[in-house]
Amino acid sequence: MTEHTHRRGDGTDTPATIDHGGGVWSIKVPIPDNPLGHTLVHLLDTDRGPVLIDTGWDDPASWSALTTGLASLGVRIEDIHGVLITHHHPDHHGLSGQVREASGAWIAMHAADAEVVRRTRSAEPGVWLDYLTAKLASAGAPPDHLAPLLAARDSGRMRTLPGLDAALPDREITPGDLLPLAGRTLRAIWTPGHTPGHVCLHLEEQHPGNLPGRGRLFSGDHLLPGITPHIGLYEDPDDTTVTDPLGDYLSSLERIAALDAAEVLPAHQHAFTTPAARVTELLAHHAARLTDLRTLLATPLTPWQLAERMEWNRPWDQIPYGSRNIAVSEAEAHLRRLVKLGHAEAVEDTDPVTYAAL
Numbered sequence: 001m002t003e004h005t006h007r008r009g010d011g012t013d014t015p016a017t018i019d020h021g022g023g024v025w026s027i028k029v030p031i032p033d034n035p036l037g038h039t040l041v042h043l044l045d046t047d048r049g050p051v052l053i054d055t056g057w058d059d060p061a062s063w064s065a066l067t068t069g070l071a072s073l074g075v076r077i078e079d080i081h082g083v084l085i086t087h088h089h090p091d092h093h094g095l096s097g098q099v100r101e102a103s104g105a106w107i108a109m110h111a112a113d114a115e116v117v118r119r120t121r122s123a124e125p126g127v128w129l130d131y132l133t134a135k136l137a138s139a140g141a142p143p144d145h146l147a148p149l150l151a152a153r154d155s156g157r158m159r160t161l162p163g164l165d166a167a168l169p170d171r172e173i174t175p176g177d178l179l180p181l182a183g184r185t186l187r188a189i190w191t192p193g194h195t196p197g198h199v200c201l202h203l204e205e206q207h208p209g210n211l212p213g214r215g216r217l218f219s220g221d222h223l224l225p226g227i228t229p230h231i232g233l234y235e236d237p238d239d240t241t242v243t244d245p246l247g248d249y250l251s252s253l254e255r256i257a258a259l260d261a262a263e264v265l266p267a268h269q270h271a272f273t274t275p276a277a278r279v280t281e282l283l284a285h286h287a288a289r290l291t292d293l294r295t296l297l298a299t300p301l302t303p304w305q306l307a308e309r310m311e312w313n314r315p316w317d318q319i320p321y322g323s324r325n326i327a328v329s330e331a332e333a334h335l336r337r338l339v340k341l342g343h344a345e346a347v348e349d350t351d352p353v354t355y356a357a358l
Contacts, residue, residue, distance in 0.1 A: 016028060016065070016068065016069045016072060017069045017072055017073055018271075020208075020216075020263075020265060020271065021208030021209060022205065022207075022208035023044065023045030023046075023184075024042060024043070024044055024045070024203070024216070024265070025042065025043040025073055026040040026041065026042050026043070026265065026271075027040070027041045027042075027043065027065070027066060027069030027070065028040060028041075028065065028069070029041050029055075029056030029057065029062050029065045029066050029069070029095075030056075030057070030059075030061055030062055030065055031056075031057045031062070031091045032057060032059050032061065032062070034091070036091070036268050037268075038056075038065075038268075039054060039056045039057065039091045039092060039267055039268065040054075040265070040266065040267050040268060040269075041053070041054050041055055041056050041066060041069075041267075042054070042218055042265060043070070043073065043075065044181070044184065044186070044203075046081065046181045046182050046183050046184050047182035047183035047184075048081050048181075048182045048183075049079055049080070049081030049082075050070075050075050050079055050080055050081060051080070051081055051082045051083070051084060051181060052080055052082075052083045052084070052099065052105075053083075053084045053086065053201060053218050054083075054084075054085060054086055054092040054093070054220070054267055055083060055085075055092070055093065055094065055095035055096045055098075055099050056091065056092070056094060056095050057090055057091045057094040057095070058090065058094035058095055058097075058098070058165075059094070062094070062095060063095060063098060066095060066099075077099065077102045077103055078102060078103050079103065080099055080102075080103040080105045081103075081105055081106075082105050082106045082107070082108065082171075082181075083096050083099055083100065083105050083106070083107045083108065084108050084173065084179070084201060085107065085108065085109040085113070085169065085173075086198060086199055086200070086201070086218065086219075086220025086221070086222075086267060087109075087110075087113050087194060087195040087197060087198040087199070087220055087221065088109065088113040088114075088116050088117050088166065088195060088197070089195065089221070090166070091267075092220065092221075092267060093109070093117070093166055093167070094166070096166070096167040096169075097165070097166070097167030100167060106170055106171050107167055107168075107169040107170055107171065108169055108170075108171035108172065108173050108179075109169040109171075109172070109173060109197065110172070110173045110175070110188075110190065110197030110198070110199050111172050111197060112192070112195075112196040112197030113195055113196065113197030113198070114168070114169050114172065114197065115197075116195070116196070116197070116236075117166050117167075117168060117169070118168060119236065119238075120166065121165070121166065121168070126153055129149055129152055129153045130153065131235070132149060132325070133146055133149045133150060133153070135235075136149070136304075136325065136328065137352070138352055138353070139302060139303040139304050139328050139331075139332060139352060140302025140303060140304035140305060140352040140354075141304050141328070142304075145321075145324070148321070173188045173199050174188060175188050175189065175190035175199065176188065176189075176190075179201070184203070184205070185203065185204045185205050185215075186201050186202070186203050186204070187201070187202045187204055188200075188201060188202075189201070189202055189217075189255065189256065189259070190252075191220075191222045191249075191252035191253075191255070191256060192245070192248040192249070192252060193222065193229075193231055193245055193246070193248045193249025193250075193252050193253075194220075194221045194222060194229045194230065194231060194249065195234070196234045196243075196245075196248075198220055198221070198222055198252075199220070200217055200218060200219050200220060200222050200223070200256060201217070201218040202214075202215060202216075202217050202218075202259055202261065203215045203216045203217070203218070207262040207263060211262040211263055211273060212262060213260050213261055213262030213263070213273075214259060214260050214261055214262065215261055215262060216261060216262060216263045216264070216265055217256070217259060217261040217263070217264045217265065217275065218265050218266075218267075219256070219264050219265065219266045219267070219275075220266070220267050221266070221267055221268065222249075222252065222253075222256065223253070223256055223264055223266060223275060223278060223279065223282075224266045224267075224268055224269055225264075225266065225269050225270060225272040225278065226269055227268065227269065228282060228285060228286075229249075230326060230330060231245050231246050231249050231330060231333050232245065232326060232329030232330045232332070232333050233245060233329050233332050233333055233336070235329075242336070243336070244333075244336050244337060244340050245333045245336070246286065246333045246334060246336065246337040247336075247337055247340060249286075250283060250286060253279045253282055253283060254279065254283075256275065256279060257275060257276040257279040257280075259275075260275075260276065261275050264278075289310075289311075289334065290334060290337060290338060290341075290343070292310075292311070293306065293310070293334055293335075293338060293344075294338065294343055294344065294357040295357075296309050296310075297338075297344055297355055297356055297357035298356075298357055299356075300347045300350070300354035300355060300356040301354055301355060301356075302352045302353065302354050302355075303328055303331045303332045303335060303355070304328055304331075304352075305354075306331045306334075306335065306355070307324070307327045307328045307330070307331035310327070310330075310331060312327060335355055338355075338357075339355070342358060343357065343358055344356065344357050344358055345358055
């Protein structure tokens, strides 16, 4: 593995690209004001030109890092042949439109996430804030948490969220299919959970370092070496289907472990080996968390109250406003799983609805 560096303004070197061998590189593309730091955008060489796996956040500094990283590998943005998106989140899909505009590249995404992009772009102003406010109110959020959302709705500041101008893909990633990439053998694996249309991409080629296992896996956010990805409810104001994102995620993890990939190339942190061991850790983590939540639900709680009592990376009173919304969605996803397993149920005639362990 070889790292290329570029000179920062303060005169020190910082790793910008990593050569993973076999025509695969990664480029660190920063995420502004985010503890994750950066997205690892992967570059895959093909016989018809270079293809990107994800693109990074839509920000001038991120665009500069992407184009500079490509240039250090002898690739111009105009050379990009196609873009494969693991999922629709803005730190992965944000720059896709700019890449397509500069290069004419195609953009491919799973149909479920493409629908999220389409729905978000076409939503009437205020629909999302109305939906989010109602959702949080039904989860038991206090009035002081709802007040900023109501104020934003009333003031008309309703189209400032990331993703509202995300590029519509022009190709579909079909699960199980080999992707039409000249000279490469890359198969799409549907791994819902983090988003409904998240995909991992399995490079079914001999590992360039001859590591034991079956090729390499571009895992997006599905499988990360030291982070448990957020699993919240799939948000769709027009869909009343009772989904089970955590159940989807756990099933997807087991499917990925069965691939027996020699190496995982995730979208955050760093490449790693022994994915089955990491899957085992994540399955154990979620099993323990569900057990802990059953204990908390010995007393009936709303999803908001459950989120307040769950273990996070900081105390609840130190969690920022927007992150609390994400935490409540994660609490609801865990509640859905407990209800589906028969380990909890909604308490009748409660408003907002409380849940109790069985």
